[in-house]
Amino acid sequence: MIKNKESLIKGRFSSERKDLLEALESAFSRVDSYLCVRRFLERKENILEIGGKRFNLKEVDNIYLLSFGKAAVRMAKAVLDTVEVAEGIVVSNGDFTGFPGNIKYFAGGHPIPNENSVSAGEAVLNLARKTKDSDLTIVLISGGGSALLEKPLVPLKDLQEVTRLLMKSGADIFELNTVRKHLSEIKGGKLLLHLKGSVVSLIISDVIGDSLDTIASGPTYFDNSTFSEALSVLQKYNLLDEAPKNVIEVFKKGEKGEIPETLKEDSFIEKRCDNILVATNFDACRAAAAKLSEKGYSVFYLGSAIQGESREIAKAVCGIAGEIRRGRIDIKPPVAILFGGETTVTVKGNGIGGRNEEFVLATLPFVSRLNGVVCSIGTDGIDGMSDAAGAIADSDTKKLAESAGLDWREYLKNNDSHTFFNRIGSLVYTGKTETNVADIVIFISSNEH
Numbered sequence: 001m002i003k004n005k006e007s008l009i010k011g012r013f014s015s016e017r018k019d020l021l022e023a024l025e026s027a028f029s030r031v032d033s034y035l036c037v038r039r040f041l042e043r044k045e046n047i048l049e050i051g052g053k054r055f056n057l058k059e060v061d062n063i064y065l066l067s068f069g070k071a072a073v074r075m076a077k078a079v080l081d082t083v084e085v086a087e088g089i090v091v092s093n094g095d096f097t098g099f100p101g102n103i104k105y106f107a108g109g110h111p112i113p114n115e116n117s118v119s120a121g122e123a124v125l126n127l128a129r130k131t132k133d134s135d136l137t138i139v140l141i142s143g144g145g146s147a148l149l150e151k152p153l154v155p156l157k158d159l160q161e162v163t164r165l166l167m168k169s170g171a172d173i174f175e176l177n178t179v180r181k182h183l184s185e186i187k188g189g190k191l192l193l194h195l196k197g198s199v200v201s202l203i204i205s206d207v208i209g210d211s212l213d214t215i216a217s218g219p220t221y222f223d224n225s226t227f228s229e230a231l232s233v234l235q236k237y238n239l240l241d242e243a244p245k246n247v248i249e250v251f252k253k254g255e256k257g258e259i260p261e262t263l264k265e266d267s268f269i270e271k272r273c274d275n276i277l278v279a280t281n282f283d284a285c286r287a288a289a290a291k292l293s294e295k296g297y298s299v300f301y302l303g304s305a306i307q308g309e310s311r312e313i314a315k316a317v318c319g320i321a322g323e324i325r326r327g328r329i330d331i332k333p334p335v336a337i338l339f340g341g342e343t344t345v346t347v348k349g350n351g352i353g354g355r356n357e358e359f360v361l362a363t364l365p366f367v368s369r370l371n372g373v374v375c376s377i378g379t380d381g382i383d384g385m386s387d388a389a390g391a392i393a394d395s396d397t398k399k400l401a402e403s404a405g406l407d408w409r410e411y412l413k414n415n416d417s418h419t420f421f422n423r424i425g426s427l428v429y430t431g432k433t434e435t436n437v438a439d440i441v442i443f444i445s446s447n448e449h
Contacts, residue, residue: 066138069436089127162244177217187219201276348415351415391421
């Protein structure tokens, strides 16, 4: 899964690097999008069981498939290998061919929606409107769906601009999706308003806490946020003057009740829809922990809900590693600190990078004194706007960079972590993994060397 693994296993810490990278590969295997869906599907003759819910296929006129997100292709294949689908739409990032003629594929934009995202949104809504009470629709949802699938209430250029502004300001996924849900005809449970019959959503979570209303902006789940809260997000980041006027106008009309709110809980209860989580960050971390334990490490698991400014979280984790090394935390060495979540980066420079690469860059002055190895990766294989999944460093990386004339401080200041690690051969490449359960960080602290 890690394409350049062999080149990353080097130096004094080659053994620890190997253990760390193999633990990450175990995590990737556990959240493989095809296998995760297949675990929840079982067909015996005319009985289809989805996550424990049984359907008699003799009583179902048509099975429709809607799949969107970074894991959409392999999730869709799992369904198509199990049941016959009358018609379907798959939306993901990147080009793909290979689906049968009754399955339409769209390559949407990510992290900024594009015209294909809108075309996909229109196609999904048109298919949803065809459904009848006797039909079954299987919806496959994964991270990235918010951008890849869209039918906006404002011109696309305005949606793109407000998305860029929020991402650059360091807005977290909950804030970003609160805004996106109130600019969409699909998000915030609105897709359900167009679907008839039975609906089952199988979901791979890429968000903190696995909130069903936040993953891909919750197209088949109820939403508690409001137009007023969406407006407050823009106000929090001082974007009321910068945001497109059409966006502000939609939010203000929504506050007055002139535009319908997102789907609320009382209306959701009336809909026949089951939302089932099939893979989460916790699943991935648990697999990584098992591999590390197998290799003799004491695993110090910090949970799957870590969030905050990337460089600040890096300092905190290194602080924990330091306390462990000083014997102030009762855990037997060698130790592997492990956690999942999703940090944010407030962009002030004009460099290339992502939250995972910036995290590792921010650890350099600390890890150089801690006798260890640290790696942070995005499980989708893409870190920010870069082509790497993340980066890896050890106690010798800072010295190596300095000998090459690289000042880590300047690269951190310019948010240019990708360039920094590219120059010293420390980027981790997986390619698109076709799954997405947020980020994983592993810090191995060794008593040796």
